[in-house]
Amino acid sequence: MTYPTQPVASHYVHGAYVEDSAGAPMEVNYPATGEVIATLHEATPAIVDRALDAAREAQAEWAALSGTERGRVLRRAADIIGARNHDLSVLETRDTGKPYQETSVADATSGADALEYFGGLAGSLTGEHIPLPGGDWAYTMREPLGVCVGLGAWNYPTQIACWKAAPALACGNAMVFKPSETTPLCALKVAEILTEAGAPPGLFNVVQGAGRVGAALTTDPRVAKVSLTGSVPTGKRVYAAAAAEMKHVTMELGGKSPLVIFEDADLDDAVGGAILGNFYSSGQVCSNGTRVFVHRSIRDTFLDRLAERLQGAVIGDPLDPATSFGPMVSEAQLQIVQSYIAKGVGEGARLVTGGQRLDRPGYWITPAVFADVTDDMVIAREEIFGPVMCVLDFDDEDEVIARANATEYGLSAGVFTRDLRRGHRVIAALQAGSCFLNSYNDAPVELPFGGVKMSGVGRENSKAAIEHYSQMKSVYVRMGRVEAPF
């Protein structure tokens, strides 16, 4: 028995499901068929208000616990998620259209990793003792920020909810999370599970809606921090609104990342990396290496091997564990991808394979590879967020570094080479936050994840995330008399 797709109610506030049918209806489609699988309501101002009040109340109680006690709740939630991975993965597949083959290993499991990791760290979050001249000394205290808001994209709904909630809660904050309006189902399960694991009511609330609800959360004076996973244009708006109130932010935004394949690379590994970096989640991954720079001397061999490997993609029922390639998340996203494919053809790039909409219900398109792409083409400059790989030729190292960096984005970068000195040298020169050497798109919780340049601010995961969900108080302690001038 898997979870019903229609949730008990649209929102989860103060430890329970709540509904306010005055909110505009939101239909949820199963991307593989287009069928409506749930109807929810956008949060009204009254729901947003209740969620923020509940979070504020819970935060004070939660912050008064020891880190070990808080961590225990997070680790229990991780265990529950692990035990229900199958049901959560089926729901994620129905919400996003991503194949079960992926959701069962990369979504709830990655969320559980974050809860376990930050649950483990919670008890070790301390300040410092600082000795000073004359016997004076100081100490620092690591304090929570207060109520944090999480705003999610549609590609990894469970993972994004957990990646934001886990460090926030470990540090003693509460959260109001707004999932993407396209994929609103799984964050509700995360909320239910946190309650079951012992989180006080109001610690993690979920409210539904689109940008208007996100904007109301971002500007509310009860909110200390906003963490967004989304596109660069949304990031600019949310960052500006948060800055007006001097709120903390984490911005995990889009990219157009380079993947550089040198002539000495292991060809099969490089092709595998390019597949993972372009076609996983049907290309709907922010860190994808969509500008694949291939050394001219191996370009044709690379393309032949890639075309061969793409024959192995199993495009079909996403719930069938054998399926390895699913639909786009929505008709709108599919149309964006189709329009970029038309632009690429119009600009003179060579469509080697794929890019065809499948004649079936749902939002299906075959994985597309463009060759002979040049740096100035729109398909090489703009984030497509779909299964479209651009292959660009290069001749030497300095040239490819300069071209790879010639973008406003800086989320990820990958290098394939057997020459390890060159590998490290090139990675060091690439302007990107999350890099891969002879690999692509790995995101274990132990590693900081995030971008430079327009791709974002702050880091998720790893100990680095603690810095972004807490603040230091410093206390000077004078041991002698106070000497004043008059």
Ligand SMILES: NC(=O)C1=CN([C@@H]2O[C@H](COP(=O)(O)OP(=O)(O)OC[C@H]3O[C@@H](n4cnc5c(N)ncnc54)[C@H](O)[C@@H]3O)[C@@H](O)[C@H]2O)C=CC1
């Ligand atoms: N760096 C990262 O970790 C990741 C980045 N992304 C990026 O996300 C994008 C795709 O996701 P989308 O859901 O289409 O992004 P989006 O930017 O349209 O929406 C992201 C979230 O922001 C909310 N939002 C929209 N306008 C808002 C406003 N004015 N104030 C507050 N909230 C607002 C949306 O409702 C949604 O929940 C891509 O650009 C992708 O690269 C996706 C996954 C991971």
